[in-house]
Amino acid sequence: MPTQQITFPGHAGTQLAARLDLPEGPVLATALFAHCFTCSKDIPAARRIAGRLAAMGIAVLRFDFTGLGHSEGEFANTSFSSNVTDLIAAAQYLATRGMAPELLIGHSLGGAAVLRARGGIPSVKGVVTLGAPFDPGHVAHNFAGALDEIDTRGSAEVSLGGRPFTISRAFVEDIRSATLGTAIADLNAALLVLHAPQDAIVGIENAAQIFKAAKHPKSFVTLDGTDHLISRARDAEYAAEMIAAWAGRYIDLSPPAPPPGAPEGILRVSEVSPDGFLQDIQSGPDHHAYADEPLAYGGSNLGMSPYGFVSAGLGACTSMTVRMYARRKGWPLQGIRVEISHDKVHAQDATTGNPSRIDQFTRVVHLQGELSAEQRSRLLEIADKCPVHRTLEHGAKIVTRLQSHPAAA
Structure with a gap:
């Protein structure tokens, strides 16, 4: 997955750091991702979701809000409202590149921000929230012990996730006054709410309130057993898969005509992570699968092995070929099942x-x-006589070349 490291001006004119994750093939649509409170664009959930969407042709811009991560500016001078303005600025930047976002994705407070920002981004067709609060003021529980000092002195330094942050009175007043009910009711876009019933940071009742306030089309998917940060790889995979499947219903992901000589288009395989062996397999916008290795071989066993896919191709092709012949002959073939096993056997080399x-x-x-x-x-x-049988039996010519990309961040 090629990634461009870019910057664009935020609400205060300071430069915000971003990554634009691009598909290996043509860009069919664009999504904008907003991270959680005091997090960054590089949290595992953001990386995985961006990778999965890029595999199906959707470019994803994920950026650090003002004063966080690699972005310029002072976090102490930001607010929920400034985060919303940063999101709109990101969408405007994408529009200048001919990539106006059709999908907004927000995690935790970022989810509340995308719900509010949608009204300022007319290109959006779908909005996704992950563990989002219905009331932005909910985040105040993260620094509840410092609220008196903030009210008295105007600001206070608090520790969040082991890092120091200065929280201002203006920030607290902004989140206290922010309401989302009207913005959600007027969303005018499809909504997908993902939330874990066991979320100890933002309770599941927030998802219920968001869902109730929204008009159809709206969908809810439970992230059962997931923590608030969606930190486990398996949970991030599941969330990414749900978003990808849902997005295809509301965003036009029609691919361009396939190149000459490849009537089925190009099948793309993208590594999910440098750890393990999990691979995203995308064939056009509609067909996705995982390839992996068993646990015993260092994989996570989330998909068939490469030889499993070869066997599946042989079995499927066999069944289709037999069915076509029986149908043409009008024979009473009621069902077909093909079982394939693969092994290495000793043989005498012919050459x-x-x-x-x-x-x-x-x-x-x-x-x-x-x-x-x-x-x-x-x-x-x-x-x-099935074509895959013949290919395996007679062999095929494989031409491999190295495709160069601009240096990824």
Whole structure:
């Protein structure tokens, strides 16, 4: 997944640091991601969701709000309202590149911010919240012990996530006065609410309030067992998959015409993370799968192995070929099941004469229906004529080249 490191001016004119995660192929749509309170654009949930959407053709801009991460400015001078303005500035930047966002995604307080910002971003067709509060003032519980000092002195330094932050009276007053009910009711976009029932930071009742305030189309997905930061890789994968599947219903992800010689388009495989072996497989905008290795081989076992996919291709092609022939003949074939096993077996190399090991695919074809012995025998012959069978049997030429990209951040 190519990533561009960029900056753009925020609400106060200071430069905000961002990453633009791009698809390997054409950009079919663009999403804008808002991170949680005092977090950054690089939290695991943001990275995973951006990677999954990029795999299906959606570019994702994730940025650090003013005074956070690598962005310029003073956090002490920011507020919930300034975060909303930063989001609108990010959308305007994308529009100048011909990539006006159609999807807004917000995590925690970032979720509240995208709900408010949607009114200032007319290109948006869908909004997603993850663990978002219905009342932005909810975040005050993070520094409740310092509220008296903030009210008295105008500001106080608090520790959040082990880091010091200065919280101003203006920030507290802004979140206390911010309400979302009207903004949600007037969203005029599809809404997806994701929330964990066990969320100890932002309770599940917030999701219920957001959902109740919104008009249809609206959807809710429970992130059962997930912590507030969606820190576990498996939970981030699930959230990303839900967002990707939902987004395709509301955003046009029609790909351009496939290149000559590739009538099915280009299948793209993208590494999910440098850790493990999990891979995103995207074939056009509609078809997604995971490839992985078993736990015993250092994988996370979230998808079939590469040889599993080869076996699946052989089995599917066999079944389709047999069905096409029986349908053309009008034979009473009621059902087909193909079982494939793969192994390495010893064989004599035809060119060198040296003992070697070759791949062997064992295929068992089950045919259901009132078929004669002659019909069953003929269908077994037809199974050997499936195109994938022939490709595996005769071999194929594979041409590999290295594609260079601009240096990723």
